[in-house]
Amino acid sequence: MLSRKAIQGRLSALLSNSRPRTYLAAFGILSAAAFALAVGVEFIQRGSFTNVFNWASANPSSFYLNVILDFFILLLIYCLLGSLMISVSVASLLLLVASLVSYYKIKLIGEPFMPWDILLKKEGMNIIPLVAQTSAYMRLGAVVLVSLACLAARLILPKLSLPLSHRALIGLFACFMLFSLSYKPALTGNLQARMGIQDINWNQSQNYELNGVTLAFAMNVKNAIVPKPEGYSQTRMEEIAADLIAKPEVEALAAVTSYPSGEKPNVIFVMNESFWDPTLLPGVTFSEDPLPTVHALQKTATAGYMLSPQFGGGTSNVEFEVLTGNSMSNLPSGSMPYQQYISRPTPSLAGFFGTQGYKSMAIHSYEGWFWNRNTVYKQLGFQSFMSKEFFTSPEYKGGFIADDEVSRAIISQVQQSEQPMFIYAVTMQNHGPYETWRYSGKPIKVEGNLTDAARDELETYVQGARDADASLKMLIDHYSASEEPTMIVFYGDHLPMLGYDYDVYRQAGFVSSGNSAEWSLEETKKMHSTPLVVWSNFGQEKKNVPLISSSFLGSYVLNELKMEMPPIFAFDYQLYGKLPGLLKGLVVDADQQLSASPPDSLLQDLQHYQELQYDTLFGKQYVQQLTGLDLIAAYPLSDFNSEFTDVRIETVEMYEADSEQLVLKIKGKNFFDGVYAIVNGVQLAPSNISSDTLEIQVPLELTNKKSSLTFQVRQINTKNIPLSESNVLEIPLDELTGPSSEERY
Known part of the structure; x- marks a missing residue:
């Protein structure tokens, strides 16, 4: 039997006089290692080779891309270190440990290991001690086994070194491939999209389950890094802070102006899922008005339309804009701030109202883990969060907790509180898809030039919209009879997704094309505008709000309440007066004129907005300190959600x-x-x-x-x-x- 040295000697002799053989051997070993690593990483997640095989069989494109990514990671490390088996060992250790951390991070807090965990350094690594405390024998055994296999191969295989110049060129190619596959997919012809890969960025645990750890991690890289705006510095922030302090809106954090009863009013935001006015569809009629309450309030209360950054989904991005005053237009396309960026105390309406003697509460009739709300709401300064888990035997309609239950919860929580309340409520009943089985009876019938399928879908949606309108009426009726001053801000988060390629909207003639890139600016505005009502029981003057971006809504409400504003909201209110509508690819000026890009006269304002947002979310938070408005010092609260x-x-x-x-x-x-x-x-x-x-x-x-x-x-x-x-x-x-x-x- 040949000894280890004899085997190694023969292999070295075989390869030493043939560079093509060396390249082929290195390529073959790296390819085999990439395949084995893809299997090993997923074995840690899925617990058995049978589960890995079933996943790879059901999702071959995802599996192949995981192998390709692992290959280029191995290739890059090989080019850096020069030794093939040492490189395989290092890459294996990195990927398998990352998979192990991701597995236990999902088990412990419901979220996988993501790029921003690395960027968060200490905060992101807090999961590792928790992993060390758990029983992980089988999965740790897999890491040890692979390490031993790499060591054994290192003892047998020759070094297989390549010239430094060759390694440099190959390493650059590996960097390019990793960069393009993770950060700039267009450089490789959007390979993921052409292979049918879906980036499920709204549910990261599902994203990792469907696409695999390495691929899902790579797809998140592009949104993990928000570049520093050109010109961002402490000096620039001092200039912005000085300008804000000079404005009367932020001279001090004053108490709320007195109201007739001498009490501070409750402030209740209700963001109703997919709430929109279907009577705007041309040529479509309804057997009765689906929104009688909203239509009546449009004549008697402050009302108009909110410009949402989303269509058909992405609810948390609308929350992000309303609660923080920041804009999605200043973030990379595809960003999900609740998943990616809210990782430290962040100024918000919740924290601000908390400084004013209010109790700040979020209410949501769905799972608290969805959109990472359990974690994010702590960082935004909420004192408590009543999610679906804390509703007791609620009524369900259309497959979700009824909107009426949310209204009852709001009324109950206000009655129980000894403090005035700031409530941010998010409903769920009218979430899509709008399938016919969801309601046993549909009292409102739809007529128009629609296919039967489109009519059925619209009738299902209208039933949910009707119930949403009734839930608003419940609140209005209650607080109309109450002596407790209360303001209610009611709006939809985005328009509903009614069929593929905007099917119902196209059939009704609301838009001209199933391709949003072909829409006019007016069509884009319509498809992002949801009804807005601001009502109070303390004699608020009726105003017309033709259009307001969701990022400016918080500042608008603070102004209506005659409250002093934190820096970002003060800036928002100034910008709202000049540019009430702001999306990527659509701006609406004070005269309601539409354009695809902002006028030159507002470029500096928008640059300052971007810098202020960067300072708030990612920077040193200079403006908070410079204005003396340190709203984030007291949270997250140590007793967050203790009442539940x-x-x-x-x-x-x-x-x-x-x-x-x-x-x-x-x-x-x-x-x-x-x-x-x-x-x-x-x-x-x-x-x-x-x-x-x-x-x-x-x-x-x-x-x-x-x-x-x-x-x-x-x-x-x-x-x-x-x-x-x-x-x-x-x-x-x-x-x-x-x-x-x-x-x-």
């Missing part, structure tokens, strides 16, 4: 017993749908839930040879991540009492 997540067990009572089980009632607080009881370490689903009582059935075998039972309540979301845990209560079996305790034995 502070779960307590107070007592446990026997309800009944038989020969197989004990039926117990756990009394306490903050019990919501999705909670489980942990009894002696065993998770049990409750048979009945109310806000203060859980009824559970405990199998008698859990009590065998036990003198006591331990109880804990835990709430878990749909990603199987704990939202809250109660205290642990231990009760001796002979002390369990209740209405039927005598039946226990």
Whole structure:
């Protein structure tokens, strides 16, 4: 049998006199290593080779692109280090550890490992100690096994070095390919798009699940880096701050101007999912008015249209603009700030109202993890977040929690609060797709030059819009009869997606083409304009708002409330007076004139806007410090959301017993749908839930040879991540009492 040195010697002899053989051997080893790495990285995510095979079979394009990316990573490291097997070892360690971190990051907080985790340095790496505390034997074993395989290959294979000049050229080519595949896809002819790859940037865990770790990570690179604006500096920020301080809007953080009752008003923003006025469709009629409340308020209250940066989706980007006063037009196309950029305390309406003696609360009738809201709302200064998980037995309509439930939650939270409230509520009922099964009856019938499929889809949408309008009426009716001063700001986040290629809009003649690139500026404006109503019960003057970008809406409301403004909102209000509509590719001036780009007279203002936004989101936050308006010093709050997540067990009572089980009632607080009881370490689903009582059935075998039972309540979301845990209560079996305790034995 040949020794290791003999094998290595023969291979060296075979390759030493033939450079083509050396190149072919290096190419073959790197290709095999790339394939093995793609499998290994996904094995860590998916837990078995069978699952990896099933994924690769179902998504061959994604798998091939993962292999290609791994190949060029290996090639680049090889060109840098010069030793083939050392390069394979280093690349394997980097990719497999990144995959391991991503796997446990998903398990622990529901989000994968992404490029901005590296850019966040310490903050992004906080997940690593958590990974170290978990059991990861199989996946760590995979990393160790690959490392040992690389070491064994290094002992057998020759070094396979290439001349430095060749390595430099090949390394540049590898850099180009990695740059183009991750940052500038157009350089390789948009290869991902041509292969049918979908970048699911609104749901990163699904993105990684469908596309694979390496490819999904690479597709996120282009949005991870926001270049510093030319001219951004402390000196420039001092100039902008001085200009803002000179304006009366930001002389100080003054209290809200007094209102007739002497109280600060509640300020309630309701961003209604896909809310739009379908009666604007030409040639389409409805058997009754789907929006009677909004149409009535347009005649009596401040009303108009909000220019949204989105169409058909991307709700969180609209939130981002409204809450922070920043603009998507200053960020890379495809950006999702909630996923990518809100990683530190960031000035927002929520934080500002908190400084004014308000309680700031977000309400959303869907999962709290969606769009990363659980994390983002902390950084924006909210005190609490009532997501779907904290609704108790809500009514559902059309497959989602009903809009009426959100209105009830708003009214209930305001009634419970001793402080005036700032509420940012986001509904979900009228989210697409608008399939016919969603409503059993559709009282509003649609007529027009539409296909049956288009008519059915529009009728489903109209039913949801009608319910949204009714939910607004519930709020208006309640606060019209209330002596508590209240302002309600109601608007849609974006227009609904009604069919592929804007099918319903095209058939109705609302737009001329299924290709948005062919729309006129007027059509683009229409497809991004949602109804806006600003109503109050304290005698607010009616105003007409022809159009206002969502990034300027916060400043508009602060001005209506006669409140002093933080820097970004003060700047917004100044810019709104000159340029009320601002999107990429569409600007609307104060005279409602449309153009594809801003006039030269406003270029400096927009440059300052971009610099101020960069300073707020990514820079040193000079303006916050220079104006003395440090709104972010107090948050995120250490007790964020404690009013919902502070779960307590107070007592446990026997309800009944038989020969197989004990039926117990756990009394306490903050019990919501999705909670489980942990009894002696065993998770049990409750048979009945109310806000203060859980009824559970405990199998008698859990009590065998036990003198006591331990109880804990835990709430878990749909990603199987704990939202809250109660205290642990231990009760001796002979002390369990209740209405039927005598039946226990």
